[in-house]
Amino acid sequence: TQLLEQSPQFLSIQEGENLTVYCNSSSVFSSLQWYRQEPGEGPVLLVTVVTGGEVKKLKRLTFQFGDARKDSSLHITAAQPGDTGLYLCAGRPRDNYGQNFVFGPGTRLSVLP
Amino acid sequence: DAMVIQNPRYQVTQFGKPVTLSCSQTLNHNVMYWYQQKSSQAPKLLFHYYDKDFNNEADTPDNFQSRRPNTSFCFLDIRSPGLGDAAMYLCATSRDLRETQYFGPGTRLLVL
Structure with missing residues (x-):
């Protein structure tokens, strides 16, 4: 079973549309990271969220960490073809001290021009 | 400006x-990780080094070994690659175990 679930698994939208992807767990996380990975490349860190309820903005991307630190969301405004990629959430469960860094299965986003 | 470097990009x-894959870092981070990523899947942690201390994941096959001769470099050795070992291998670093990981660009391994 996945400790981190992501939804949707796949998303295809037109340029200019807005979208939200989700990362959920039944466990509490000390922090969560969001990465974007393009084909043939390593994951690139977008943001780290640490505090429950925290909201961070990165240009057209808005990240939110749930109050209970069990879930997170990524909202993209006016999506562009350059946003296409695999979006991975990852983090270290609070109660699994020091040993495991868990990835979600990812959301594969395709933004069509 | 490259912080985590992997060579070669294709093997x-x-x-x-x-076969040996290499990773180097300019961040002076304590922890270095090796992940295996197969197509359409999330990265899977193989092992990590905290400084010189090696930590193997329970389900990592014995076929995979690692060396960290110094802070900057870490190697992944695959002793007898099988067809199922074809994948993208990602190296990552973090300042400490509970901190954000930074990834290299990966090495794509093809086994013929």
């Missing part, structure tokens, strides 16, 4: 022929 090896 072709033969079934059963040992």
Whole structure:
């Protein structure tokens, strides 16, 4: 079973549309990271969220960490073809001290021009 | 400006022929990780080094070994690659175990 679930698994939208992807767990996380990975490349860190309820903005991307630190969301405004990629959430469960860094299965986003 | 560097970016090896992948970092981070990522899947942690201390994940096959001769470099050795070992191998670093990981661009391994 996945400790981190992501939804949707796949998303295809037109340029200019807005979208939200989700990362959920039944466990509490000390922090969560969001990465974007393009084909043939390593994951690139977008943001780290640490505090429950925290909201961070990165240009057209808005990240939110749930109050209970069990879930997170990524909202993209006016999506562009350059946003296409695999979006991975990852983090270290609070109660699994020091040993495991868990990835979600990812959301594969395709933004069509 | 590259912080986590992996060489080569593409590696072709033969079934059963040992292969070594390399990773270096300019961040002076304590922890270095190796992940395996197969197509359409999330990265899977193989092992990590905290400084010189090696930590193997329970389900990592014995075929995979690692060396960290100094802070900057870490190697992944695959002793007898099988066809199922063809994948993207990602190196990552973090300042400490509970901190954000930074990834290299990966090495794509092809086993013939």
